[in-house]
Amino acid sequence: MGKTKRKDKSHQGPDPVAGRPVKLPTDPETLALRNQKILPIVEALKSLEPKKRSEAAIAITNLIDDEKCRKLLLREGLVQILIGQTLSDSDPNVQVAGWGVVRNLALEEGPDFSVHLYRQGILTPLESALQMVYTTILAPDASFQKLKVSEQQSVWSMTESLMNILSSLASSTDEVVVPLSNANLLLEIQTELLTSDLVLENIKASILSYLQAITEDNDFMTAKISAISRLWSTLCKYQSQKSLAAITACGVLLNAAELHIKNRSLPKQQKERLDMINFEDIVAAIDLTLEDIRKADPQQFMELAKPLHLTLEVVASFATFIGSLSTDPSSVDDIEFSGFDDDDPATEDNDGDIDLDEMEAISGAAGGDFEDLKENDAMEVVNKNAEQNSAGLVKDPHNATDVRMHLMGRTVQLILPFIKSNNSSVLSDSLSALNNICWSQPEYNVLFEYSKNIQPICQQIWQDCIRPVILSNTADITLASQITTLAWGLARCSNLYVSDEELTKFMALYQASRTLGSPPKVPNNGKANPNSSLSATKTVGTLGPACIGLLGTFARQPAIAIPRNQTIGTFLVKLVVDLPETPADDVVEALNQLFDIYADKDFPYDEPVFVQGQFLGHLEVSLQKVQKMAKKIDERKEPEARSRANEAVLNLRAFIKYKKQERRG
Numbered sequence: 001m002g003k004t005k006r007k008d009k010s011h012q013g014p015d016p017v018a019g020r021p022v023k024l025p026t027d028p029e030t031l032a033l034r035n036q037k038i039l040p041i042v043e044a045l046k047s048l049e050p051k052k053r054s055e056a057a058i059a060i061t062n063l064i065d066d067e068k069c070r071k072l073l074l075r076e077g078l079v080q081i082l083i084g085q086t087l088s089d090s091d092p093n094v095q096v097a098g099w100g101v102v103r104n105l106a107l108e109e110g111p112d113f114s115v116h117l118y119r120q121g122i123l124t125p126l127e128s129a130l131q132m133v134y135t136t137i138l139a140p141d142a143s144f145q146k147l148k149v150s151e152q153q154s155v156w157s158m159t160e161s162l163m164n165i166l167s168s169l170a171s172s173t174d175e176v177v178v179p180l181s182n183a184n185l186l187l188e189i190q191t192e193l194l195t196s197d198l199v200l201e202n203i204k205a206s207i208l209s210y211l212q213a214i215t216e217d218n219d220f221m222t223a224k225i226s227a228i229s230r231l232w233s234t235l236c237k238y239q240s241q242k243s244l245a246a247i248t249a250c251g252v253l254l255n256a257a258e259l260h261i262k263n264r265s266l267p268k269q270q271k272e273r274l275d276m277i278n279f280e281d282i283v284a285a286i287d288l289t290l291e292d293i294r295k296a297d298p299q300q301f302m303e304l305a306k307p308l309h310l311t312l313e314v315v316a317s318f319a320t321f322i323g324s325l326s327t328d329p330s331s332v333d334d335i336e337f338s339g340f341d342d343d344d345p346a347t348e349d350n351d352g353d354i355d356l357d358e359m360e361a362i363s364g365a366a367g368g369d370f371e372d373l374k375e376n377d378a379m380e381v382v383n384k385n386a387e388q389n390s391a392g393l394v395k396d397p398h399n400a401t402d403v404r405m406h407l408m409g410r411t412v413q414l415i416l417p418f419i420k421s422n423n424s425s426v427l428s429d430s431l432s433a434l435n436n437i438c439w440s441q442p443e444y445n446v447l448f449e450y451s452k453n454i455q456p457i458c459q460q461i462w463q464d465c466i467r468p469v470i471l472s473n474t475a476d477i478t479l480a481s482q483i484t485t486l487a488w489g490l491a492r493c494s495n496l497y498v499s500d501e502e503l504t505k506f507m508a509l510y511q512a513s514r515t516l517g518s519p520p521k522v523p524n525n526g527k528a529n530p531n532s533s534l535s536a537t538k539t540v541g542t543l544g545p546a547c548i549g550l551l552g553t554f555a556r557q558p559a560i561a562i563p564r565n566q567t568i569g570t571f572l573v574k575l576v577v578d579l580p581e582t583p584a585d586d587v588v589e590a591l592n593q594l595f596d597i598y599a600d601k602d603f604p605y606d607e608p609v610f611v612q613g614q615f616l617g618h619l620e621v622s623l624q625k626v627q628k629m630a631k632k633i634d635e636r637k638e639p640e641a642r643s644r645a646n647e648a649v650l651n652l653r654a655f656i657k658y659k660k661q662e663r664r665g
Helices: 028-045 050-063 067-075 078-084 092-109 111-119 123-137 149-170 174-182 184-194 201-214 219-226 229-238 244-262 268-274 279-295 298-324 356-367 375-386 400-420 424-439 449-471 477-493 500-514 543-555 562-577 584-597 606-611 615-632 639-664
Strands: none
Touching: 028 050, 028 067, 028 078, 050 067, 050 092, 067 078, 067 092, 078 092, 092 111, 092 149, 111 149, 111 174, 123 149, 123 184, 149 174, 149 201, 174 201, 174 219, 184 201, 184 229, 201 244, 219 229, 219 244, 229 244, 244 268, 244 279, 244 298, 279 298, 279 400, 298 400, 298 424, 400 424, 400 449, 424 449, 424 477, 449 477, 449 500, 477 500, 477 543, 500 543, 500 562, 543 562, 543 584, 562 584, 562 606, 562 615, 584 615, 584 639, 606 615, 615 639
């Protein structure tokens, strides 16, 4: 959810750099770089003189950012030298610099490298180093405070490096996460440091970042943390603060809240502690941090990049959690749907056609003139509900509807400016947060006041985020995937005004996805609400099914023009008819959308589109092809895909039978 998902837990690939013989570069320029720069530094790292070793480690730390230099250093056995010599060096300065090198390597090389570090035995020197800094900082005789400032800074620097390395390890795979979770000494030391007034705030933020990473999808570790009274009380105190530590603490608490929802058999004391999680405080911490970052001097951006990333990650996680809570918006409105009146314009079918002007007028009733929509106009309705006091806080911390409204209101308003960033990471994080917020919203219903209230801000998100990208014919497939998934979430929870040109662009984007092979998954938190009733939540991260789901959702809009429904319906039916050329996931999604769009003969577009377009005949002819498609999916290799395909076959049979009976009846 918005969370950074660990890699495939079953992955047991080879170490990325282990056991490789040193292979000389074939490129003359790279060979010269190795001989003139890399080899001398590596040799200096093994020098008998402490000063040379320290200088070499510092120089290597600065070279890690350069990918070519980093790869050459790894080729020369840097990891083995670090673990075998540098990290246990007799000179403290060399140790500090060495841990800085490991930290930078783990950050740059990613999860596979973290697994490699674990396999090389990094946990042993890491635990020893952590115990050493712990006993130094919290020495009973207060000797740490008597050290020179430079010596204290070295200890703080080493401590932060150790925590960052632990965070990288905790974000890798279960092979690493399980032993980390069982390392009681690590948690004891971190608890002591986190609850001490002597420890710097940035160190505490690093500890909390590790705890956030290790509790991700880890009920065992989450339960351990929530069972430690001192640690839990400290986490809860951070909820109401405005700092990087507060944001990471909120991430830990959200992971714990998910455990609370999933596990109803927790001990009473543990449940009471989990009940201390305050959604109001989490929302406040998020909003205050985003406000500070947005108001900061642009020249400070590099310093604020990490806080912004963590904050947006917590927003995505929070939205996913809120979306998992079963709150029915109809309970707020207390409106009972008794069916359309005979003269209701939404079902009246004079000539079987409703033009776009009529559609815009009906959509405008909820949010005004969308073509000229301004940010202040978009927020007016939302703010009446979401900003009940000066901080815009949620009145009832356990009311998921209020929290959803706040996220869709004030929090979205704070995130939107970051969409214009030239930094690809900031853009990706912002889109992921917006995506999860949209998917946390209830499905659109014209009778729910909630749906009407969020309508203006949904249209604003579309205009600021979706329209510019889709009309630009972007070649960035990852951006296109994120934009499409976000667009689908918006279409699902609101009644958007969208031009024919934009819909055509999404159809073209789908066709482009077919020429690109298997599209990438949407990064990090780009996922739908896991409890959504939509059939595509399993494949929502894939561009093809996301385009299909988006188009299908638009085809079900209230008062949709018949020609538009016909265009989308024909597009979806053709995907099924074109089997076996159409990918299986795309066919399954197209079928699920068709089942929803034409579920009732009383829908105004059923007769002029489904019946007159002979969609039933096309689907009936395609049934055998869909069955063959399902049988070709290897159940052992792709159990979920096979299950979805089998379900689609059963539903198609039932749908054909139902539509035949419907016409006869």
